[in-house]
Structure formats: structure tokens, C-alpha cells
Amino acid sequence: MLDDLIAAVGADHVVAGDDPSVADLCADEALGVPAGTPSYVVWPGDRDEVAAVVRAARAAGVSLTARGAGTGLSGAATPDDGAVLVAFARMDRILEIDPVDAVAVVQPGVSLADLDAAAGEHGLTYPVHPGETTASLGGTVATNAGGMRAVRYGVTRSHVLGLEAVLADGAVVRTGGKLVKVSSGYDLTQLLVGSEGTLALVTEVTVRLHPRLPVRRTVLAPFPDADALIAAVGRVVSSGLEPAVCEYLDGPTMRAVCAAADLSLGLPEDLVDADHLLVELAGRRQERVDEDAEELADVLGAAGARDVFDLPTGSARRLVEAREKAFWAVKAAGADEIVDLVVPRSSMAAFLSRARAAGDAHGSRVLGCGHAGDGNVHLAVFQPDPGLLEKTLHDVFAAGTALGGAVSGEHGVGRAKAHALAEFGDPVGLDVVRRLRAALDPDGVLNPGCALR
């Protein structure tokens, strides 16, 4: 296989998997998934090289795992031992920003930050904005990444218009195009989005861009409890104010986030430990955003907010950024696992209380924040004992799915949540997934350790 891999990408772009120089590439950011040791790491330079790599591995009976930026939180990019790790770092070109059709065509290794900056030169934005904007387009397509702005713009799935990808047999498929809609047979674009590198390796991505909104206003509203806060979220969403951000942070998370960012908001001390709702409005015209901010304050006040703070631009930006980095803050604080279940928006409060009860039952500490507008709850679980941690997580997944939720809203299944999906997912649906996977990858070469048990 080594000869074939070298023939595929060149000797400069193949490194043995146990070489110390690639140690950092052998795991993503998932807290509970140990690094693997791939046979080789390869860096293809274009689509044909990706196809040649796939054929080489397949011929040798070896599996492949794709790696974007490795910021994933589910172990989806963590290679199984012996697999070929396909790193997309060299395929990082923005091929086209088309301001007329408001689309971009990029290679999978392009980062969200670079794409958004390039779009910005045309007054456009790519609004998929998970906490870590070093994430790659290929990785975000494979996880269907969300982030804070999904409440207004939708997740990755809403933005991907077309893909080029290499299938398990090395064939190249092209789906969609610069088309905002299509109804011409099964939507293979949508099937590949969220498939975590198990159906195809993505070699080109066409995404929709949006006009960049110049005006922003951000308010922070502490609530007496999560119930009141979640009820307020429903009212904000149904108000038609179309918030650009609608985030929940519990008191301890707020403290951790502000401390990590060295940010003081000057809140009265008795409010810091409250449950916080952070809402950003964005628009084209200052006077409308100002008017909407007043309406928002009224909605939040009527919904029981203890106060509504209009954040100055600098603090607002820093708080939003600090919230994006909440993962690092809770990781630094010693969190043992992070999960991101999604439940019906109105069930968030019930889920939070059941999740905390699950924590209490097993002596675990459970902190929460989340993309409240989407019903997507991010829980940090502190429990050093592996058995108790597993029990806590089990009960958390049980609570969320019993409320009509799913095991992940945006981080994906990966290796971290495959057992939870197997236990709590729809069994017929899982069987369908297995059949689809077998149809496209009969030998199981694409990320076989990922997503299914």
C-alpha cells in the first residue's frame, strides 16, 4: 500500500502513522475518544489524488478516515488503528466567490474563517459559525455543523448547494450545483451532509452566501430560572424578530466563560449566577435594529427577565466570542465530557432539569449552555470516575430522547456517541442507515469505526 500511496500523492505527502510529527493529527477535540494510530497519514493535493488514495487503501483492505481541521467534538476524525488518515490541509483553495449568484466554491480544506473573510470582500458572509472557525468546510459538511447563528440562517445543511466527492470505489460523484433548489432525483448533497466521512470523501463544496448585515445589537437577560428563560426563548423566536444569536448560559458557565476571557460585564453580583439569555439582533439599518432591541427588551421583560442589559459593542463582541470558546473554558475547568443533545425547543427546561437530576443521582456535576433558539443543549459533565460518567451520560441521553430529542444537534455521532445512537435511535432508521452504507461502501472502508455500532 505504501508504494500506491506514494504514487498517489508523492513521497513528500505520506508519513507513517506512528511518526511523532503527526501525533497531533490522530485525534480530534472529543474529550472521551482516545487517539488512534493510523498506518499512514496522507495529504492529497486534488480530487484525483484523493481517488487514488481511496483505491490504494481499498485494494489493501485498509480503511480510511478523513481529517479536516480536527476540531470535531465526537471523535469522528479520530482514525481507527491501522487506517489511512486522509488530511485535507493542502486542499485549501477558495476556487470562486461568485457575488452575482451569492455562492462560493471551495476545496474542503478551506477554513470557515478564510471563507467568511473572502466573502466579506464582496459584502457577503458565510454564516455557519461554530465556536471554532478554524474548522474546515469539509469537516463542517461532514458533521452538519451548526453554531450560534444557525437560529437565523440554519445549519450547514441549509447552505450546501453542491458537492464533488470520491466514493468508496474511487468514483467521483458531483451533486447539485450553483442551484438554490433542485428536485431531480434523490438529493445526494443532503445525504452526504452529516455523513461524517462514511459515505464519501468531499473534494469540493459549493455553498450559498448571504448579504452581510452591518448593524448589531446585543442584550443579556438574566432569568430567575431555566423554565422562565426557555419560555422567553419561545416568545423571542415567535416574535418575528429573527435573532442572529439566541444563547443560554447557566450561572457557572457564565462565570467560567467570563473568567476564561478575562471579561467583566459589571453585572450586579446577585445576577451573575442567574440563568442567562444572550440575544443578538442584526440588520441592515440602525434605526430598525434599535427599534427591534426595544421590542426585544419588552418581550424579555414580559417573560420574566430579572433585568435586560444592553451590552456595549465591545463587551458584546467579547462575550459572544467567549461563549463560542465555552468549550475551552469548561475543558480547562476539568469537564470530563461534553454532549450536545437537541430537543424540541419547548422541552429544553425539562431536559435541563432531568439532566441535572441524572448528574445528582450519580454524583456528577452537570453545567449547561446551548443554542437555545435551536433547542440544542450543550452539557459539560464533570465526573472523573469512568463508570459513573457512563451512567450519567446514559441517563442524560435517555432523558433527552424520551423528550423527543436526538443524541446530537450539531457535533455529530462519531466514535463518542455511536453507542448512544445504537441504544436510543430508531431501530428501523438504524437498519436503513446500515443498508445505505453497505450499498455505497460494501467493503466498509470509509471511516468504519464511526457512527454505527
Next chain:
Amino acid sequence: MLDDLIAAVGADHVVAGDDPSVADLCADEALGVPAGTPSYVVWPGDRDEVAAVVRAARAAGVSLTARGAGTGLSGAATPDDGAVLVAFARMDRILEIDPVDAVAVVQPGVSLADLDAAAGEHGLTYPVHPGETTASLGGTVATNAGGMRAVRYGVTRSHVLGLEAVLADGAVVRTGGKLVKVSSGYDLTQLLVGSEGTLALVTEVTVRLHPRLPVRRTVLAPFPDADALIAAVGRVVSSGLEPAVCEYLDGPTMRAVCAAADLSLGLPEDLVDADHLLVELAGRRQERVDEDAEELADVLGAAGARDVFDLPTGSARRLVEAREKAFWAVKAAGADEIVDLVVPRSSMAAFLSRARAAGDAHGSRVLGCGHAGDGNVHLAVFQPDPGLLEKTLHDVFAAGTALGGAVSGEHGVGRAKAHALAEFGDPVGLDVVRRLRAALDPDGVLNPGCALR
């Protein structure tokens, strides 16, 4: 099989396919697809009856075609001879309008009009609005219907959050839920949307609702030619004005539509035959919509509109409705086929001129209108000679796909466009579709005559 079908749905709900009482059910509205003669038409009353019907047909080696309201324009609901036609008319209950989570849960036989009316009682709307609102939720899910409001709200795909469906083996799968986003394995909801009854029969649909916008303003702008009009569409979309409707009508279509609706807009005679752009703005506040209408008029004027008419509410509503019914108008005028290719928005003008040239080359008349904001061009082709009609259509599909387009933007492939998809679709993609279909329906019982050749 008859005994099994009767056992499944009751004798009152099975009729022989050649019974005159069911003649109307044996075709949809596609102009070029002849009616089929099913063996039986059955009307299941619930999910379990659907599953029993599927098992009965499969056991007998007979295929099944689902039928919603039969308003489809691609022959997707037209049964193959001998198939069991599964009519969803009895499964027409709105199970839940949940204003807190802004979702609805409905049976597949519910019409768009009924769902939108029920949502309206809560200040909400289901904005999927193809020209024919008698269309059913099941049918619109299966075709991924679009319509005039897709430019703002997206197509059916953007709204379906969860499904219950019966697979080819009679098993019941549940996908998604009241969840605005999810990343927990392949998105089976999205795979089933647009699958035209070939992967599963949908028995329950969960969709997202939106706040109903109370204020509307509509303008009509005649342009000197399609090039200028299409360039204007790009500017309207990138303006951030978020039009609720953005429609193109050529002069003859405008005449036909107004005549069919007995509508006089009082346009100067020399403008009636121009290329028309119809734009509707919608919002929460009158003063903003008014201000936006002025901005829109400026954008259109700067883009070369010959004039910009602010339509009075009554005429605007009637014109929008008449445009929705354009299909009936051009059908009455004797159109022989209607196609709805989608191309990159900026390529619409090029596509229109190539499509007209194709018409000229074969002596066919080609009229155009379309959801301009989406790049979705609806062409009516007048050509009584079947051979010349086929040649014209062939060249039209060739022109659209050469511009990066697809054979259908919203009507689907069905029986009418299966050959076009086979010729102009991505061959690897078609092979993938075949493998997926075989994986879920190995015996080919679900609508086998549809979508693939």
C-alpha cells in the same frame, strides 16, 4: 392480493383500477404522461393499514404508487398498469399545531391550504405555496415542492423536520422530530424528501411553521429584455430586501395569465408585451415595508426597468394568484408540455434565449415564466408534433444542464423526465441512486416506473 387488500383497509376502501369511478385518479396533471390502469385503488386510514397494503402488494409481487392530490406535473403519481394505487385522501387529519415550538404534525393527505389555514389561527403560516394549494403534504414532501415563496422561505425540504413512513418491506421508520436541527447519523428525513414515493410511503409529516407577516406590498416592473430583468433579480436578491415573491413572466405569459383571470392591470399597451418582474415584499411593520418598497423601486429603476408599478392590494393579490394558476392558462392555450428546469440564477437569461432558439430550430413556440429568485424557469412548449416536441425538449434540457442546471427545480422527475435525467444527470450520481434504491427496495415495489430509466 384482493383479499389481503380488503383485510388491510376494509372492503369499502378498495376499488378495481378499471372502475370508471377512479378514472380521475389514474393520472396527475403532467401533460405528456398518459393515465395508467392500476389493479386496485386503496384508501388506507392509518399507518398500519398502509403497512398492511405494502405487505399485501409485495407478497403478490405487485408494485405500489402513492397518490396525494394528484396535482403533480411530472407523472410521478400516475400508476403503472397493474400497480396498486395508494390514495391518501382519508389520511387528512391535522394532528397538532404546536404554536410554542412553531411546528405542525399532520397526516399526508392534509392539503397545503388546510394546513396554512389552521396555522393562521395561531398567527403562523406554512409558507410552502406551489400554485396549487390543494396539493397534499405527502405529495409536496415527495416532490420537494417549491413555489413562489421559496425565494424567501426555502422549499419543502427546508420545512420538513420529521417523518413517519412505511418502507418497502412494511417496516415503519421514524425520522427527525420537532427538532429544528439534528446531526445524529444520516438525515433520512432529507433522503425521503423528494424521493417521489420510491423509497417509502409517508404516513406523518412534522413541519416548521413561521410567523405570519401582516404587511405586503407588490410591484410590477416591465423590462426591455430578459437580460436586464435577470440582472435586476440578482440585485434584488443581494439587496437584503428578502422579497417574499420574485417572479418572471414574459409578455405572452402575462397576457395569457391576465386574460385567464379576467384581470386588467391598466398597463400602457406598449408595456404589456415586455418581460415582467413581479416582486412582493412582506414584513411585520407597514412603515418598513413602505420604505423597502421605495428602495426596491430604486434598485429596479437603476437596473433598467422601463417603469415600476406599485400594485393596489386587490390587483396585486389577483395577479399573484393568476400567476400561480399560469399552468392552467397555458394549458388552456394549448401548451403541449411544461418543464421547470433550474439553472444558476445568473444564467437564466442565457438559458431563456437558448431555450427559445431550440424552439425556433424545431418550429416550437416556447413561453417562459418562473420563480426568478430561485433560477427556476417554467417553460411552456407548444408543438403538436410528438417528434418535434421531443427534439425541442431534448435541446432545452441540454441547454439548461450545459449551464450547470438540473432537469427540474420543483416538479420532480416522475415519469415525464426520467429519460432526461438518465441522459443529462451525473452518471455516477444516477448509479448511486440506483444502489440506494436497491438497498431499501430490493424487489422494486415502490413506484418502480418513476424517476429512473
